[in-house]
Amino acid sequence: MDKVTYKLDKFEGPLDLLLHLIDRSEVDIYNIPIKEITDQYMSYLDTMQELEMELTSEFLLMAATLLSIKSKMLLPKPPIIEMDDYDDYLFDEDYDPRSELVEKLIEYRKYKAIADHLRDKELERKLIYTREPEDLSPYIHQIVENPVKGLGVSDLVYAFQRAMQRMASRNMVTKIRKDEISVKDRMKDVVRWLKEADGKILFSKLTDGDYSRESIVTTFLALLELMKMKMIVCYQHRFFEDIVIQAREEGKADGFSTDEISY
Numbered sequence: 001m002d003k004v005t006y007k008l009d010k011f012e013g014p015l016d017l018l019l020h021l022i023d024r025s026e027v028d029i030y031n032i033p034i035k036e037i038t039d040q041y042m043s044y045l046d047t048m049q050e051l052e053m054e055l056t057s058e059f060l061l062m063a064a065t066l067l068s069i070k071s072k073m074l075l076p077k078p079p080i081i082e083m084d085d086y087d088d089y090l091f092d093e094d095y096d097p098r099s100e101l102v103e104k105l106i107e108y109r110k111y112k113a114i115a116d117h118l119r120d121k122e123l124e125r126k127l128i129y130t131r132e133p134e135d136l137s138p139y140i141h142q143i144v145e146n147p148v149k150g151l152g153v154s155d156l157v158y159a160f161q162r163a164m165q166r167m168a169s170r171n172m173v174t175k176i177r178k179d180e181i182s183v184k185d186r187m188k189d190v191v192r193w194l195k196e197a198d199g200k201i202l203f204s205k206l207t208d209g210d211y212s213r214e215s216i217v218t219t220f221l222a223l224l225e226l227m228k229m230k231m232i233v234c235y236q237h238r239f240f241e242d243i244v245i246q247a248r249e250e251g252k253a254d255g256f257s258t259d260e261i262s263y
Contacts, residue, residue, distance in 0.1 A: 014062030015108040017044065022105070029105055032098055034073050038066040065101065072097040147227040150235050151243070159243050163207040163216050181215065186222035191231065194247045203234075203243040 011017040021040045022029055045063060181189075193201055206219050223245065226232045234243050 014059050015105060016112070017041065017059070018062070018101075018105060019109060019112070029109075030102060032102065034066065034070050034098055038070045041066055069097045069101065147230055147233060155236065155243070158240070159203055160220055163204070163220075164213070166204075166207065167211065167213060167216055181218055183218055183221045183225060186218045187226055190219070190222055190226060190245075191247075194232070194245070199247040201245050203245055206245070 011020065018037065018041065021037050021044075022032065025033075025036065025040075027033055027037075042063060045059060048059075190206065193206070203223075206223075207216050211219075223232070223234070227234065230248055233246050233248055235246070236243055
């Protein structure tokens with residue numbers, strides 16, 4: 001006895017098997033030779049039973065459906081009977097028993113094509129390798145600390161206005177000053193006053209006393225220059241309170257340079 005070798009493909013369901021048989025036979029899916037396809041389908045099921053492969057109920061249900069369609073295709077069509085009171089016929093001569101099965105096969109083929117496309121995309125994505133995330137914080141641009149952090153322009157303007165109002169409320173006699181103090185000299189005075197006051201002084205203390213408008217403006221500009229050089233910081237404990245001027249730890253060094261100040 002000759003040895004017979006079976007090679008069976010794995011199908012995902014009865015529709016998958018039917019599409020395979022139709023494609024292999026190279027027939028039009030809209031005009032399926034139901035007898036030929038049914039015989040091939042039943043032959044495949046017989047082979048599965050011989051090999052003791054698991055035969056699910058879906059394959060058996062499709063077999064019953066194919067046999068039912070095959071029997072309807074073999075039976076002669078009943079004669080057309082026209083009713084006296086109706087225009088419709090009891091039998092539709094254009095009805096095809098295969099139409100419902102064809103619709104299911106076409107829909108299944110669409111979903112299968114989409115699944116194959118997604119599977120190809122998945123395989124392409126697996127060929128792409130990514131690196132683990134790295135710590136990029138050393139490359140982040142370091143932001144210079146704002147010397148007037150916490151204070152807005154309105155706070156400085158308000159402090160300046162208060163100083164000017166206190167100066168205007170005094171009964172002062174106009175004096176002629178021979179020498180005018182420069183911003184550079186007033187910066188040195190502020191640094192000296194901070195040292196004498198243990199590194200902290202109120203803004204109002206710098207503007208109290210017998211000071212002219214020019215002297216107050218010079219003091220104000222000197223404070224701005226010192227903040228720019230990071231020699232001092234200014235802050236308030238609460239809104240509209242007096243501004244506290246404090247020497248910075250790194251700005252306590254003696255002999256700071258004022259060469260860039262030209263006024």
